Amino acid sequence: MTDFTPLASLAGGALIGLAASSLLLTNGRIAGISGILGGLVDGDPQARLQRVAFIVGLVLGGVALALATPEVFGTRGDGVSLALLGVAGVLVGYGTRLGGGCTSGHGVCGIARFSRRSIAATMTFMATGAITVFVVRHVVAS
Amino acid sequence: MKAALAALCAGLLFALGLGLAGMTNPAKVQNFLDFTGSWDASLAFVMVGAIAVYALAWRVVRQRARPLFEPVFQPPPATVIDAKLVGGAALFGVGWGLSGFCPGPAIVSLGSGSTGPLVFVGGMVVGMLLKRVTMPAMARSVRA
Numbered sequence A: 001m002t003d004f005t006p007l008a009s010l011a012g013g014a015l016i017g018l019a020a021s022s023l024l025l026t027n028g029r030i031a032g033i034s035g036i037l038g039g040l041v042d043g044d045p046q047a048r049l050q051r052v053a054f055i056v057g058l059v060l061g062g063v064a065l066a067l068a069t070p071e072v073f074g075t076r077g078d079g080v081s082l083a084l085l086g087v088a089g090v091l092v093g094y095g096t097r098l099g100g101g102c103t104s105g106h107g108v109c110g111i112a113r114f115s116r117r118s119i120a121a122t123m124t125f126m127a128t129g130a131i132t133v134f135v136v137r138h139v140v141a142s
Numbered sequence B: 001m002k003a004a005l006a007a008l009c010a011g012l013l014f015a016l017g018l019g020l021a022g023m024t025n026p027a028k029v030q031n032f033l034d035f036t037g038s039w040d041a042s043l044a045f046v047m048v049g050a051i052a053v054y055a056l057a058w059r060v061v062r063q064r065a066r067p068l069f070e071p072v073f074q075p076p077p078a079t080v081i082d083a084k085l086v087g088g089a090a091l092f093g094v095g096w097g098l099s100g101f102c103p104g105p106a107i108v109s110l111g112s113g114s115t116g117p118l119v120f121v122g123g124m125v126v127g128m129l130l131k132r133v134t135m136p137a138m139a140r141s142v143r144a
Helices: A006-027 A033-041 A048-068 A082-099 A105-112 A116-140 B002-021 B026-033 B042-061 B083-099 B103-112 B115-134
Strands: none
Touching: A006 A105, A006 B002, A006 B042, A033 A048, A033 A082, A033 A105, A033 B103, A033 B115, A048 B002, A048 B103, A082 A116, A082 B083, A082 B103, A082 B115, A105 A116, A105 B042, A116 B026, A116 B083, B002 B042, B002 B103, B026 B042, B026 B083, B103 B115
8 A cells, every 4th residue: 555645746746847847948858758768778969968967867866865755765675576677677668669758758748738649658558557557466466 | 068957957856756746656656557456546646737837838938939058949749649659658558567667767766776776777778779679760750
């Protein structure tokens, strides 16, 4: 179980929206995490320094969170093997590049523009995510 | 340089938002996806908050001739709904459900020093490389 945290989640979401908005205002770019990282992996010369800087910002933010409120990272470590995490990572990396975005690029920035493409992508990954959790927790585990 | 500093600050703020929202806790993400079990609706509120702010910003900011530190806005992403979009999103969802990680929170979680996020992000880079090798033609196309 995890606690239902509507207010903190709404406020955190607003901060995410603000961060994405600031990247649009200053640099004119969409804050899609898989696209920003994927451009580096592809060796895309465009905006390489900005991409690195954004990702360094994410990691530094993570370090700050770890120092101030380490509980935000949860207390898992039960049952999820490193091998499974590696496989999941490959699926996420391949899938987000094939589908052109992830929860940030499609789920936030795309939906906020009322992009039909992003709405279709978001409905798809929510559906397969829910099916996967259902299978793992309620079929395999029982 | 200004653009890079702005990107760094945006990344920092993004990370703090993810942490406050609960997105860096994989169990919370998996509970959001667990409609028939221990459902935690919190992440719907994350999306509402983020989309509301960005929808407003999109309307206001795009009225400018150009961004503050760059000559042009990135061109509008593709609009076509095809098998790549749906297939890619479907694969992503499976990995998301298995791990409770999507790309942003996984990268932020590197800051926690735990091994799990490191393995996940390593896998993610491998998956992106696989995509680049198997379908290089799409590698430079614009993304949503």
